[in-house]
Amino acid sequence: MRVSRARWLAEELGPPLAGVVGLIAIWAIVAAVTDSAAIPSPSVVWSAFLDGIRDGSLPDAAIKTLIRLAFSFVVAVVSGTALGLALALNGFARRAIRPIVVALQITPFVAWVPLAVIWFGATERAVVFVAIVGSFPSMALATLQAIRQVPPLYERAGRTLGARGWSLYRKVIVPAALPGVMAGLQQAWGFAWKALMAGELIVAAAHAGLGHLLDPRRGASVPTLFAALAVIVVIGVAVDYLLFGQLDRRIRRRRGLLVET
Numbered sequence: 001m002r003v004s005r006a007r008w009l010a011e012e013l014g015p016p017l018a019g020v021v022g023l024i025a026i027w028a029i030v031a032a033v034t035d036s037a038a039i040p041s042p043s044v045v046w047s048a049f050l051d052g053i054r055d056g057s058l059p060d061a062a063i064k065t066l067i068r069l070a071f072s073f074v075v076a077v078v079s080g081t082a083l084g085l086a087l088a089l090n091g092f093a094r095r096a097i098r099p100i101v102v103a104l105q106i107t108p109f110v111a112w113v114p115l116a117v118i119w120f121g122a123t124e125r126a127v128v129f130v131a132i133v134g135s136f137p138s139m140a141l142a143t144l145q146a147i148r149q150v151p152p153l154y155e156r157a158g159r160t161l162g163a164r165g166w167s168l169y170r171k172v173i174v175p176a177a178l179p180g181v182m183a184g185l186q187q188a189w190g191f192a193w194k195a196l197m198a199g200e201l202i203v204a205a206a207h208a209g210l211g212h213l214l215d216p217r218r219g220a221s222v223p224t225l226f227a228a229l230a231v232i233v234v235i236g237v238a239v240d241y242l243l244f245g246q247l248d249r250r251i252r253r254r255r256g257l258l259v260e261t
Contacts, residue, residue, distance in 0.1 A: 016241070040223040045230065048223035057213070058231055065200065065210040066235075068124070072131035073192045080136040080188060081181070084143025089169075098144070105137035109195040113202045127199035127209075134195025135188045142184020146177035178251050186244045193236050210235075 024042050031041040040048075052058035083101070087094040112133050116126035150173050158172035174181075200211025213220065213228035220228075 038222060040226060044223045045226040048221065049227040049230065052224065052227055058228070061208050061210045061213050061228070062231060062235065064208045065196065068128055068131065068200075068209065069192060069196055072128045072196065073135065073189065076132045076136035076188055076192055077139055077185065079132075080139025080184075081143050083136075083140040084184075085147065085169075085174075087140070087144045088147040094144070098141075101137045101140050104133065105141060109134040109191075109198045110202065112195075113199060116199070117203060122203050127196065127203050130199035130203075131192050131196040134198075135192035138191050139184050139188040142187060143177075143181055146180025146184065147173060149180060150176045179248070182244070182248045182251055186240060186248065189240060189244060190236070193239075197232060 028042050031039045049058070083097075087098060087101075109130060112130050113126070116129045120126040120129060154172055154176050155168065158168045196209075197211040197214075200209035201214055210228060210232050212218075214225060214232075216225070
């Protein structure tokens with residue numbers, strides 16, 4: 001059991017860690033060759049990271065950002081899933097509303113920041129609004145697409161077995177669409193994370209957030225900016241890989257969509 005567990009860890013974590021080590025090696029070489037203050041070495045950034053941990057600026061910023069993210073992401077997932085399901089159930093609504101959702105999807109996150117500040121002021125609500133509007137369209141479109149891609153055979157089989165109306169969707173259609181919905185969940189998470197960073201960077205009221213630490217107007221040193229950026233990247237990758245990635249693998253494995261090597 002211990003051997004298989006160690007093998008699983010090596011197979012799962014080995015390639016990503018190798019990629020990180022390679023990236024750090026290239027970074028160190030570039031920093032040494034350029035010898036520029038604009039590209040600090042990994043050791044200097046590590047020192048800045050430790051300083052941020054000691055003075056509490058990085059942990060406080062991360063906690064503040066994760067609280068905003070949790071609220072905005074839940075709202076985006078619930079509203080996006082509900083809208084996607086409604087559009088899948090009603091053809092007229094789908095033809096009328098889907099183009100609007102697509103327009104929201106392709107609108108850059110930062111384009112919402114000025115309107116958010118006008119509507120809500122330079123407040124927490126403005127930052128959360130940017131994160132929600134930046135992520136819920138992808139969840140709605142993914143849910144709609146996943147449901148529409150369920151083979152008609154499943155629906156006919158469900159009706160043959162007596163499933164009708166909401167019972168058909170709850171017991172047959174939605175479970176069959178889960179892999180596609182899960183892909184939308186991962187995509188919505190990425191959009192929410194990026195939109196939140198954009199909102200925190202621009203809206204001055206978002207003090208103590210990770211995005212705010214990237215604001216050059218604060219007068220922070222370049223290594224401090226790199227350290228904040230590294231924390232943002234690590235949190236994003238960790239959540240995507242350890243949470244959504246593993247949940248996606250479990251769903252696909254239960255449905256026979258994952259081939260174990």
